[in-house]
Amino acid sequence: MADLNSAQQQAAEAGSGPQLILAGAGTGKTRTIVHRIGHLIAERGIAPHRILAVTFTNKAAAELQARLGLLIGDDGGGVVSGTFHSISLKFLRRYADVLGYSRSFQVVDSDDQKALVKRLLKNRNIATDRLHPSYMISWIEHCKHAGLTPEQAPEGEWNGIALHELYALYQRELMQHERMDFSDLILNAARLMREHEAVAAALRARFDHVLVDEYQDTNPIQHEWLLLLCGEHRNLTVVGDDDQSIYGWRGADVSHILDFEQAWQGAGIHRLEENYRSSGAILELANAVICENEGRHEKALKATREDGDKPEWKVCNDEYDEARQVLGRIERWRSGGYAWSEIAVLYRSNRQSLPLEQLFRESDIPYRIIGGVGFFERMEIKDALAYWALLNRCGDGLQLLRICNKPKRGLGVKGQEQLAAALASSGLRTCEWLDLIASGQAEGAAKKVTPLACLIRDMQAELETQPDRGLNMILESSGYLQSLTSMGEIESASRIENIRTLQDYIELSMAQGLTPVEFMDRASLLQSSEEMNESEQDSEDAISMMSLHRAKGLEFDCVVLPGVEEGLLPHQRALDEGEAGISEERRLLYVGVTRAREQLLLTSARLRRFFGEMHYPLPSRFIKTLASEVLQQDTFVPAASHEQSAGGGLGIGVQVCHPSFGEGMIMGMEGAGDATRVTVQFRRSGTKQLMLKYAALQLA
Secondary structure, three states: OOOOOHHHHHHHOOOOOOEEEEEOOOOOHHHHHHHHHHHHHHOOOOOHHHEEEEEOOHHHHHHHHHHHHHHHOHHHOOOEEEEHHHHHHHHHHHHHHHHOOOOOOEEOOHHHHHHHHHHHHHHOOOOOOOOOHHHHHHHHHHHHHOOOOOOOOOOOEEOOEEHHHHHHHHHHHHHHOOEEOHHHHHHHHHHHHHHOHHHHHHHHOOOOEEEEOOHHHOOHHHHHHHHHHHOOOOOEEEEEOHHHOOOHHHOOOOHHHHOHHHHOOOOEEEEEOEEOOOOHHHHHHHHHHHOOOOOOOOOOOEEOOOOOOOOEEEEEOOHHHHHHHHHHHHHHHHHOOOOHHHEEEEEOOHHHHHHHHHHHHHOOOOEEEOOOOOHHHOHHHHHHHHHHHHHOOOOOHHHHHHHOOOOOOOOOHHHHHHHHHHHHHHOOOHHHHHHHHHOOOOOHHHHHHHHHHHHHHHHHHHHHHOOOOOHHHHHHHOOHHHHHHHHOHHHHHHHHHHHHHHHHHHHHHHHOOOOHHHHHHHHHHOOHHHHOOHHHHHOOOOEEEEEHHHHOOOOEEEEEEOOOEOEEOOEHHHHHHOHHHHHHHHHHHHHHHOOEEEEEEEEEEOOEEEOOEEEOOOEOOOOOOOOOOOOEEOOOOOOOOHHHHHOOOOOOOOEEEEOOOEEEEEEEEEOOHHHOEEEEEEOOOEEEEEEHHHHOOEEO
16 A cells, blocks of 8 residues: 555545545546455455456456556456456356347347348338438447337437337347347346346345446446446445546436435545646646536545646637647647657547648648548548539549449449449540430439439539539538438537538638649548558557547647637537536546646637638637636637628738738739639738638738
């Protein structure tokens, strides 16, 4: 116990019965769990094999086992540790037959699960553009996370389809094939204890003490699992932090840790508040952010390191200026001796990565997307660009094959092969071949794409009048946007959000004078994996870019949090949900702040393009009222609206400033209203023709 501080030691040596260890970010929770297990063995005489340690990830379980091995030797001394899923699987290997399964059942992998669902939907004549297999799987998982069998599931519908009936059919199929899916493992282990008292008694008698990590992330079925397993001996120790509960969208319920004392009468409460990760200045900001949340366990992180540099908040002109400011700060950190791998950019929404990726690529800054893919590598972006390229007569055969059956047009694998063969044998460019098809000269499989070819032909006359050169028009008229809704509300909203970001980027690029071919070249260069050289791919010394949710559990010397503004952090969906959603968003910011060890930069934009329009977001409610002693701030000046700037003295000969091109002079103007175009001579960037509506020009 010599390695522990007094709070950690008190928690490790706590008596029997329920114990809640509230472990703030960076306060040594894993060390405390390991020493508590050591104490139970060495001082309380508990046999190692009668102690169960439950984690959420295999990585956490492996780390726990390794630390136990270092502390007590003998490879952990026989302590049983694993994830909820792996422990449940062990229970089911012994008792699955009680539920009607073979004990030798197999766990279905994600590919086979998706194939099973596709087959089920096909047998019931349900097209995937009405109900996407991924959405059906996620709906069933949501039911299982809530502890609901098909008989208990709500009568949910999607596009007129009864989801609870499909859930029952899906479970019947799994049983017939002697399979369980991943979510079944915990649900069925809970059912063993819920429905069969003899089995419950045997499992309860197996362990004298149970310890659980990251308790704030438990969903209802995991909560029930623990109640059923520990309800008799009550020797349950849980470790977690309600201030880091950020997974409500996937079923985690923060009330489990908030109401622990009510669920487990007489529970001991222990607070770990000494932080060994971050500087004092960063912890001051973290405490100031999270203390505004109501309904939380009172605690405050205490620094064990010096104060260090004060976190800074910069207000930028727009998302591209924001990217430049971020790059400038990162280069300063780099020149100060920090490695690329010690720097992270953590964002709320994946669409925020585009300007950053573009600038990092142009500046030869090594970066990697963690837990996701680059903006231009996302499915919906590749699909949208394929449509757009074909509409703008710069698409190829691969792009046609990519979207020829999106949405469904009756082209199976053989049909697509015939389509490719017909295009190849024609000797024509893809755009010319589509002209031929649109004129009524289609044969065989090509007839299936005649409506698409006609749509492309008819729209081409309007391209010059469309700031996005027809992207939104083709995606709506083809039914592609509508087809995304089959993926469910949240998934489809995220994908459509990415497409709208692409639309904004196209409009900006077209206003800067790029041709469609030049734009596609730029997009190709931003598809990182092909263009990166081998040494860059293999190097681990790269900036990490990821979502805030993905960053939990990680730490970096230097952290950037872009887009700390209303509508992004807190996200608009959370604002629509009300106080519970806003509280989780505040916890998300707290998690982001506490990832930083030494340097922290927060940014927001005065202007952000979204859904083809200019938005003028307000600073996030989480930081705008913080004292300057806690957060070094820019003075926030709201951006002028388009109407103000359009009538605010702009004219030929006027000096202006552009967020990307810098200072310049207006040399010419033509058109009126939203169609106004300006010619600007910039000092550094030369002459540019810009759409005034999208140019975000400010008087110099």
